Amino acid sequence: MITFKFEDQKVSIPTAWAEVTVGVFSNPDFLSGNSLALLASLSGIDIGKLANTTEDLGPHFARAVKFMKESPRGWAGKFYNKVKIMGVTCKVPKNIEFETFGQKVMYGQALAKHRTNFATMPYGVAIYLAPQIDPLKWYERIEEIADAVKLLPITRVAPIADFFLTSTKKFRPSGTGS
Numbered sequence: 001m002i003t004f005k006f007e008d009q010k011v012s013i014p015t016a017w018a019e020v021t022v023g024v025f026s027n028p029d030f031l032s033g034n035s036l037a038l039l040a041s042l043s044g045i046d047i048g049k050l051a052n053t054t055e056d057l058g059p060h061f062a063r064a065v066k067f068m069k070e071s072p073r074g075w076a077g078k079f080y081n082k083v084k085i086m087g088v089t090c091k092v093p094k095n096i097e098f099e100t101f102g103q104k105v106m107y108g109q110a111l112a113k114h115r116t117n118f119a120t121m122p123y124g125v126a127i128y129l130a131p132q133i134d135p136l137k138w139y140e141r142i143e144e145i146a147d148a149v150k151l152l153p154i155t156r157v158a159p160i161a162d163f164f165l166t167s168t169k170k171f172r173p174s175g176t177g178s
Contacts, residue, residue: 006055006057011045015063027041085125085129111168121149
């Protein structure tokens with residue numbers, strides 16, 4: 001991570017895919033094709049402030065985006081069959097067809113609601129792993145669990161989310177709308 005001060009805030013920018021969180025990656029601005037929006041999502045700096053600053057932030061961002069240029073698909077890490085969410089080690093189901101009706105319905109809704117499959121990532125992982133965190137009321141905690149998933153490294157979550165996506169009959173090409 002590169003850390004620097006901008007105005008009155010401490011800013012940290014990732015320098016490797018393993019430092020990019022699911023929340024940053026699933027933000028529609030991250031992969032929008034708009035360089036300023038990408039830099040705003042990486043840094044957490046408001047896009048308006050970033051666009052209008054007279055401070056030279058170029059050297060910070062140049063170092064930060066180098067890893068993306070060198071390994072554009074580096075976010076698609078190794079698949080692990082377990083992931084820790086909210087202090088619980090969750091096993092990734094081997095076949096989502098054997099999961100609950102509620103999970104299938106909620107995942108279908110998440111796919112329909114979000115513009116891209118990338119934006120659906122935290123919700124798909126939350127939906128299919130939530131019963132391991134709260135077996136009885138998992139369906140009421142999806143937003144909370146998705147928020148916890150957004151804090152995890154993209155390299156850890158993307159392969160799991162991709163597995164859920166390719167396991168469903170509502171498959172859409174990655175990164176595109178329906």
